[in-house]
Structure formats: structure tokens, C-alpha cells
Amino acid sequence: MKTAIIGWGSLLWDDRPKFDQHHGPWYFDGPRLRLEFTRISISRKRALTLVLQEELGAECRAAYTVSKRESLAQAIQDLLVRENATDKEIGVYRPHSDPTELSQAVIPPTIIQWADQTDFDAVVWTGLPNNFRELNERGEDFSHASAITHIESLCAEGKWKAAEYIFRAPDFIDTPLRRELQSLEWFAKLWKDGRDASS
Numbered sequence: 001m002k003t004a005i006i007g008w009g010s011l012l013w014d015d016r017p018k019f020d021q022h023h024g025p026w027y028f029d030g031p032r033l034r035l036e037f038t039r040i041s042i043s044r045k046r047a048l049t050l051v052l053q054e055e056l057g058a059e060c061r062a063a064y065t066v067s068k069r070e071s072l073a074q075a076i077q078d079l080l081v082r083e084n085a086t087d088k089e090i091g092v093y094r095p096h097s098d099p100t101e102l103s104q105a106v107i108p109p110t111i112i113q114w115a116d117q118t119d120f121d122a123v124v125w126t127g128l129p130n131n132f133r134e135l136n137e138r139g140e141d142f143s144h145a146s147a148i149t150h151i152e153s154l155c156a157e158g159k160w161k162a163a164e165y166i167f168r169a170p171d172f173i174d175t176p177l178r179r180e181l182q183s184l185e186w187f188a189k190l191w192k193d194g195r196d197a198s199s
Contacts, residue, residue, distance in 0.1 A: 003067040003075040004118070006030050006111065006125035009050040011082070012063055013168045019082040022075075023065040028172065030062040031114035036175050037166065038130040038142045040150070043084065045158035046135070047165050048147060050173065051128050052108065056142060058175040064123075072122045083126045091127040095120060144180055151187070163190035 005011075005023055012026055034057030037048040067075035072092070080090050091105035095115045105127030115123045132142040137153060140146040151162045166181050181187050 001070060001072050001075075001121050002119065003069065003072055003122045003124060004030075004064045004115070004120045005067055005075065005079060006033075006062050006064045006123060008033065008035055008060065008062045008173060009169060010165065011126075012170055016082055019078055022068050022078050024068065026063045026065045028061065028063050028170075030064040031108070031110045032059050033062045033108055033110060034058065035060050035062075035173065036142075037147070037177050038132050039128055040131055040135040041165075044161045044165065046150075046154055047158055047162035048132075048151065048177075049128075049165055050169060050175075051126075051130060052106075053130055054108070056130070060174055061172045063170065063172075067124075072124075075122070076124055079124055079126065083128065085126060085128060089127050089129070091123075091125045093123045095123070097121075144177055147177055148181070148184075151181075159190055160194045163187055163194065167191045 007026065033052060034054050035050050036053040036057040037050050038053050038056060039049045039051045040046050041049045067078065069075045069078065076090055076092065088104040091107060093107050093111055093115055095118065111123060111125070130142065133139060136146065136150045138146065151159060154162060166178055169178065
């Protein structure tokens, strides 16, 4: 079973040996997906993280790697544990297989188009949802203004993690919110000061 794992955020830069030992190098010619930083991450002190976002997202090229696992079930389990996700939050698509074998997560059409042109037996990805309205303190819908207000409200560690996640995202992640945040002097200073302190 040859399984591709699609990634676009911390899978590419946040080293996790228990996960990383089970896949190969990352390649940067995966499907084009609509992405934005619309998820509040509890594990990252409420920093905003990057998720599939069909309506609010910007089209970006995603990366992929090949699982070293022999079975699709093992590859899914690796990603599920790494992302602290549920079964419904892991997308699965099997090119050239029974079309009734559907993923519990929504399958972006661009993943189907891309996967059908490869020799992969299966493709998996993280399908965590936008939870911004549910978890931000004001109960606001996602917007650039509300996202910036949310980041400003975070504790010092949360602000640093927000800056780390934005600035360490792969170069091919080009979203309007990322561009706006990186242009803010106070936000860029968070990233610079944090790197200086750790060096």
C-alpha cells in the first residue's frame, strides 16, 4: 500500500520523532488547496493554526510525503495521533478504488484531481475544522480584525506561539492574514525576540 500524506503546516517543521520516523522526505508539488489560519489551537496556547478553508481560504500549493507504513490503517493512525484528531477529522481518498469507500472528512476536489494523476493507492490529510467563532472570547466570526484582536489577547507564550506558527509556515503558504500579520511591526518583533532568546 503506497500512501501519501498531504501537509501544509506544522507537519513540515515541528519535529515529532514518533510521527516523522514513519514517513519519508517532503515534496513540494502536492495539490493546490484553499487554506487559512482560522483554527484556535489549545495545544499551542490558543495560537491560530492553518486548516482547509474553502470559503475563507487562499489557494496555496500543499506538500506531501510518502508513508513508510505497509497498511493504510497504520498511516491513518500515525496522522490521527500526531494531529490529536478524531477519525472524522482525517481525510482519506483512494484513487482507482471503489467510489463507495468515502472519507468521513470532506474531500477537496483538487485532492481528487491530483491523486488520480499519481500512482498512490491512498492519500490522507488532516481535516480539522475552523473553530474560531466557537473558541474566541468575543464569539466573533473570523476576520482579519478579529484574528488580530484574538492574538493580542493571548498570554505571552500564546503570542510567541502565534508568531512562530505564522513565520515558520512554508514559503508556499501565501494567505491574506499571513501577509497582514507579518507586516505588523509588533508581531514581527515577537518572532525576532523569540528567536534571539533561544539562540
